[in-house]
Amino acid sequence: MPHAIGADPRPRTRRSPDGRWRVAGLRCRACAEVAAYTWPVCPRCRGPVEPADFGPTGTVWSSTVVRIPVPGRTPPYALAYVDLDDGPRVLAHVVDAAEPATIGGRVRLTAPTADGDPRVEALA
Amino acid sequence: MSAVAVHGVGTSHFGRQPERDAIALAHDAVREALTDAGVDRVDAVWVGTVFGPAGVAQRTLRALGITGVPVLTVENACASGTTAFLEAHEAVRTGRYGRVLALGIEQMSTAFSGAITPEPSDPEQRGGLALPALYAMSAARYLHLGAVTPAELAAVSVKNHAHALHNPRAQYSGSYTVEQVLGSRMIADPLTVLQCCPTSDGAAAAVLAPATGGPREVRVRGAALRSGRVWDHSSPHVWGYDIVRDTTADALAAAGLHAATDVDVVEVHDAFTIGEIVTTEALGLVPEGAGGKAAAAGVTALGGTHPVNPSGGLLSRGHPLGATGLAQLAEITWQLRGEAGGRQVDGARLGLVETMGGGVSVLDGNACVVAVLEGP
Known part of the structure; x- marks a missing residue:
């Protein structure tokens, strides 16, 4: 990282007791909005929120490879x-991908990168 | 409430000019704008800058002899300069101040060696989503949906580099082919380097005051600002689409226009090729999914039905973030006065400026400003 800052703002992934990786986020009790963050109120409607875990599986909405x-x-x-x-859209690094992940393809959360980024692997 | 007009505009040259500080860049822009307006003093200044250090506005203005009057600095990412314009407009419209200078300043070449350093307090930027990657996500999605082809993406770069051949202030220009654009160095798939705006230093300024019907005044018909809302992941649209569409509706309503197709010339936020395509669709200049085809067919080129970015746009004129919105405004002002030289849109009477500030996680943008202007 360019320089240290206080709290790490990135979504937090953790391993559930069943061994699967999930993102710790929120669900709004009023409008059912979901987010990959533990914020104090719903970003859409300001309603009350409760903690919610999301994943481990999902679908690639879009993808790229950063080459600079x-x-x-x-x-x-x-x-x-x-x-x-049934969860939010999250930015994730992709395991062992030299080319962009297939859009529409199925992926699964795995252990975060060494830098602490949420990470997914493609499902066959 | 007063009808408001742009009485003068000015800009620096755009490009990498690390040896020129904010004072030198702003001097070019402010001197030209004041001379253009035929005035030597203003009652207040709004300054747009993104990476300018604290106090840059007053430090710059004191060297230009503009002191004592209220100076307000605003930041809205790439829309900072347009936000300064919007606030200056509102201040004149409501009678708060009589004559207001809007100034945008950015010195990027001394701040970054390459792409803008991702902001570590933003989750996705902290996660490695550099700005080219954010736009690459939109481009990849459009390609996946069949809403654009690689050649159509490249056509935007070809067009804007060709437009800039007629703009002596532009950072880059050239007669490229689609193949050359697609064959240039990959930055973030599918965006190649010729599809990305450069790192630029520059300043741009405008003088606003009540409209008096003068022969060189460009009247502000309407302007609007929206901040990003939560990006609706059930929306079929890429980030940025909805905020541009909604801000445009606000600005058109304020201007008393039915549709963006009523205007003769537009300057839009083409930081990356996909940005211009998404924006022309969100503005309603072309139907949804037709932005790429329009660029490839020449609809958005000089001489086409809806000329977009005759200045060369951010891709070619350059993108000094805080200065960009006022550079766009200067171009539209010249176009509506018939002073745009070899890039003049014949008979342009109504113009539109759109600037999109992007890159805040969860939101469908940071801020968007749209303004509609009318020539003398």
């Missing part, structure tokens, strides 16, 4: 916007 130097990163690296099943 970005501070703190080693190119190339593959990114995808993943619509987690």
Whole structure:
């Protein structure tokens, strides 16, 4: 990272007791909006929220491979916007991808990268 | 309430000019704008800048002899300059100030060695989503949906680089082919380097005051600003589409126009080729899914039905973030006065400026400003 800041703003993935990785986020009790963040109120309607875990599986909404130097990163690296099943759209790194992940393809959350980024792997 | 007009505009040259500081860049823009307006003083200044350090507005203006008057600095990502314009317009319209300077300044070449450093307090930027990657996601989605082809994406770059051949202030220009654009270095798939705006330094300014019907005044018919809402993931649209569509509706209503197709010339936020395509659709200049075809068919080129970015756009004129909105406004002002030289849109009477500030996770954009202007 370019420089240290206080709290890490990225979505937090954790391993559930069943061994699967999930994103710890929120669900709005008023409008059912979901988000990959533990914010105090619903970003859409300001309604009350409750903690909710999302994943581990989802569908790639779009994807790219970043091929330029970005501070703190080693190119190339593959990114995808993943619509987690019944959950939010999250930005994730893609395991072992030299080319962009297939849009519409199924993926599964796995252990985060060494840098702490949410990460997915393609399902066969 | 007063009808408001742009009385003068000015810009620096656009490009990498690390040896020129904000004072030198702003001096070019402000001197030209004041001379253009035929005035030597203003009652207030709004300054748009994104990466300008604290105090840059007052430090810059003092060297231009503009001190004591209220100076307000605004930041709305790429829409910062247009936001400064919007606020200056509102201040004159409501009678708060009589004559207001809107100024955009950005010195990027000394701040970044390459792409803009992702903002570490934003989750997705912290996660490695550099700005080209954010737009690449939209481009990849459009390709997947069949809403654009690689050649259509490239056509935007070909067009805007060709437009800039007639703009002596532009950072880049050239006669490229679709093959050359697609064959240039890959930045973030599918966007190649010729589909990405450069790192630019520059300043741009405008003087606003009540309209008096003068022969060189460009009247502000309507302007609108929206901030991003939660990106609706059930929407069929890529990020940015909905906020541009809705802000455009606000601005057209304020201007008393039925549709963006009523205007003769537009300057839009083409930081990346896909951005212009999405924006021409969201503006309603072309039907949804037809933006790429329009670019490839020449509809949005000079001489086409709906000329877009005659200046060369951000892709070619350059993209000094905080200055960009006022550079767009200067271009439309010149177009509506018939002063745009070799890139003049014949008979242009109504023009539109659109600037999109992007890159805040969860939102469908940061801010969008749309303004409609009318020539003398």
